[in-house]
Amino acid sequence: MKRKITLKQIARELEVSISTVSKALSGSKEISEDTTQKIQAFAKLYNYRPNNIALSLKNRKTKTIGILIPEIVHHFFSTVIFGIERVANKRGYNVIVGLSNESFTKEIINMEMLANGSIDGFILSISKETLLKQDYHHFHATINQGMPIVMFDRVVSEVDCDKVIVDDFNGAVKAVNMLINKGCENIALLTTMDYVSVGRLRTQGYLEALERNNIEPNSDLILKINDSLNSADHLEFLENEINKFFELNPNIDGVFAVNELYAITAMKVAKKIGLKIPEDIQVIGFTDGVLSKHATPTLTTVSQHGQRIGEQAANLLIDRLESEDVEPDSFIVNSNPKSDFIKLVIETEIIERESTK
């Protein structure tokens, strides 16, 4: 077992100085043909590779991106990671993943763990608990330390940073519009509690679409589901809630659900009580995951393009990291660093499947 070889060892072995080795390996023409050749051959033989940690320390940049997300066993988030990793890798960066599990404390711990030199910047989506608490001091702190953050999906206006968001509002408008155009007259909304901003935006989109079509919103047709329960009991609870809801409102002929699970469950309940999809009731869900594609009938969804979100976020972050390099040299007067944060809105796309006519 031969440990990784270092410049020092090569130098000792070849009886030259460390800097000669360094220069020879980087192809500097300060060094003579002969020694360069000799050194490069030796290095190749022993498979020399510069130590990343040493480089990081010297260059004060690690070439790695920290991702901090609420959960990973989740189609949307893993898709985003996939997108991030893709461009990160292409641009020479690694990716380090931290999970908050929707917990405020774990989010903070993870941030501190990574912010101490391990990474050059963050790409993150805020945990539910943090959103509830509305305590964003840890974001401000790391930004103040000069570490850039790019937020995606669950973002918050209180923090100044680059953001990549889904066009939740218009996605919902499009979906509900489609239901209306396909003949639905009593469209139900299945949504979450308000504190997760995306849920709120999707609800607003639902209302907006109704208004544009001169349909009076009916609060009976809106079901707000408490999603704070954990998965074990959650599924049953969900089915019961939706079941009650459908029985109270037998006139429902269209459903817009703010996430895939609600949509799938709505279909399941509908089928159980004898409704035909899409003949009797049409369903559209936000978020295009595995379930939608494989449900029977397959589910029409609003796709968020998770991969694109990840790619854009990574590009945004890396662009900022690499532009910072130049900053100290440039004396642009209007650099205006406070307000030129970018907010990318990723358009949604409706994927039509069998649950709509």
Added chain:
Amino acid sequence: MKRKITLKQIARELEVSISTVSKALSGSKEISEDTTQKIQAFAKLYNYRPNNIALSLKNRKTKTIGILIPEIVHHFFSTVIFGIERVANKRGYNVIVGLSNESFTKEIINMEMLANGSIDGFILSISKETLLKQDYHHFHATINQGMPIVMFDRVVSEVDCDKVIVDDFNGAVKAVNMLINKGCENIALLTTMDYVSVGRLRTQGYLEALERNNIEPNSDLILKINDSLNSADHLEFLENEINKFFELNPNIDGVFAVNELYAITAMKVAKKIGLKIPEDIQVIGFTDGVLSKHATPTLTTVSQHGQRIGEQAANLLIDRLESEDVEPDSFIVNSNPKSDFIKLVIETEIIERESTK
């Protein structure tokens, strides 16, 4: 924007030496009460945290684990990551993720990228292409460099390292046994091509169960599906294959599928051609993912306990990393480092749902 503060800056500010600051902060009692207090207060005020990179360089360990997997948008793998992250975090480690996308080359590039000091050890699952090529030199190389590897799920006997695997063989036996006990007489096997070892093991389990029950295996009832196509066309292809298969073998009353997708698709096709589940045909799939839980009918599956796999793998790796620290001091004669690699077999568990009687 105040950059992260360093020992040097504290020292300068307080007009003491760097080493005094270092000692004071680590609570050494070499330093007087007074200065210790003063320094600690100052450090707290400026929120001093030691720089991880510098520590890594000094200690020659990064306290981070490299995960290298074929894909991340995949329930099983993300579950494993979840498990790894959990124990890694608990034990003070970070987790850096690389994706091979089932590509041999990307696997190598990622390994080399991470092996140059960025991590202390690997947890990985081998890409399909690598398994096909049977070229494992990169694993040997990194192990030879003194970097431990723990493989999970897709492992290979040619590489000497710790392994955590699913009991694919017995899982399959259990599943097929269950089908037999529930009255199935013509059990079909839906499997992949042979080169992915887990597929082969599950196939062997299927055969074993038949044999134990004195049932003559019938090659007509085994469908090997070419899964090298990409997802776009794959689904349709899959449905067609299974459809043809079912039509050729109308006597099938039980299906064991080596993965969730095949099982779900089999159910879909069965329903389409008018078979009732589980009355006419019962189905069990390997891998317990989201689809199984939400399909109609819900699918009986063989759960692999992905999270536990991840946890065990992480514990194995960290145990090895932290035992290495002691090694140089201990002069145990029978240390026998070559052959004491651990192979953990995680038992599967059948989760009964509606697709079986």
Added chain:
DNA sequence: TTGTAGGCGTTATCAC
């Protein structure tokens, strides 16, 4: 053409 020295941030050893 080659080598020396300093520094990235930290800790540990040893001297004062």
Added chain:
DNA sequence: GTGATAACGCCTACAA
């Protein structure tokens, strides 16, 4: 009690 020094591995400005 406090501080100087070396070392982790690398790079680079500056000497020789």
